[in-house]
Amino acid sequence: MEIRMAESAGDIRRVAPLFDAYRRFYGANSDPEGALAFLLERWRLRESVLFAAFDAEAPAGFIHLYPLFLSVEMRRFWLLNDLYVSPDARRGGVGRALMRRAEQHARETNAAGLTLSTAIDNVTAQGLYESESYVRDIKFFVYNRSV
Secondary structure (H helix, E strand, C coil), rough: CEEEECCCCHHHHHHHHHHHHHHHHHHCCCCCHHHHHHHHHHCCCCEEEEEEECCCEEEEEEEEEEEEECCCCEEEEEEEEEECCCHCCCCCHHHHHHHHHHHHHHHHCCCCCEEECCCCHHHHHHHHHHHHEEEEEEEECCCCCCC
16 A cells, blocks of 8 residues: 555546545535545645555545644644545555554644544544544534534
8 A cells, every 4th residue: 555645636536536435424415526626626726735545556545634723833733634445445554544644744844733523423533533642622612603
């Protein structure tokens, strides 16, 4: 398995079907063209960083990071927004390897760290995150507002 940053439109095209599967996992309707367009726009505008795990050149999973900034520390902080491993590649260490690559990227960019959120009922993901030393926040409530 090789993990590499998506650095071309071709890389994005190869990962887009997994991104669409990720969206379906969270209850969204399938939209392969929209998934590709969304990822391509993030890549072209340099608004995110996408790492993909490839097994014999077939994408097995991806991790998608968005930059944030900590005002108090005056440093970058990465939002680990999306992590997905194809069903046939699960339990093979792909998710863990992607998370470790994201952590390496945070160090390489002199970031303060990473943050993520997951569904309350996604116990499998929570186990992975906690085994990688992510700590559930007990100091802050998170609020959202749709506009």
